[in-house]
Amino acid sequence: MDQNWSELTGYDLELSKDDCLCLMMNIRQITLTDLDLMQSQLDEMDELKANKIANEQNRRQFIASRLLQKVYLKSIFSSKPDIGLGVNGKPFLKNGSGEFNITHSGDYLVIAFAYHPIGVDLEKIGDFPERNFIKDNFFHPGETTELNQLQDEDFNTAFLLAGQEKKPC
Structure with missing residues (x-):
């Protein structure tokens, strides 16, 4: 809602x-x-x-x-x-x-x-200066290669989605 x-x-x-x-x-x-x-x-x-x-x-x-x-x-x-x-x-x-x-x-x-364990996260999609440092130091080389091929808007969305998979539950 x-x-x-x-x-x-x-x-x-x-x-x-x-x-x-x-x-x-x-x-x-x-x-x-x-x-x-x-x-x-x-x-x-x-x-x-x-x-x-x-x-x-x-x-x-x-x-x-x-x-x-x-x-x-x-x-x-x-x-x-x-x-x-x-x-x-x-x-x-x-x-x-x-x-x-x-x-x-x-x-x-x-x-x-x-009634069961639940987690929720919300991220504003946008550019931020730390993204390349995080990508280069914490992402798998294959993910880094894929992200490097994307334009800024698509990169930001893909970056956040990939980062969500890395968050601990």
Whole structure:
């Protein structure tokens, strides 16, 4: 789903044991009025954290992700979310009622829910200076040869897809 945040919070969702649910939000669409309303719905600790974030983009991401977690974890898994941080900072539900993962890139935020282990990643496709160093030092020679034959736009997409395969689960 790619909708206005207030539309996202109105759903009562059911999730079967074999499925997963992914929600996507463009955080640039959140007005300052809505952002203040969203922040007022956070718990005290998260509201204090939000107030310390100077960068508006990062603040929007933090507030939107916390609100979506709060609303949907309770709706989907029928319990108040008690979130812990696992290895590498991956969030998990302490009571084990379900699984979720969250990511953001650029203007977008994605949160995924399931009753089985789940991971989600979002990458903004674009040029970045480190790409050739990473390609030359961490990719297989065959991959490097294939990437070197592509134009910039195709290279960036292929590079990110190849890099996804190398990420640890």
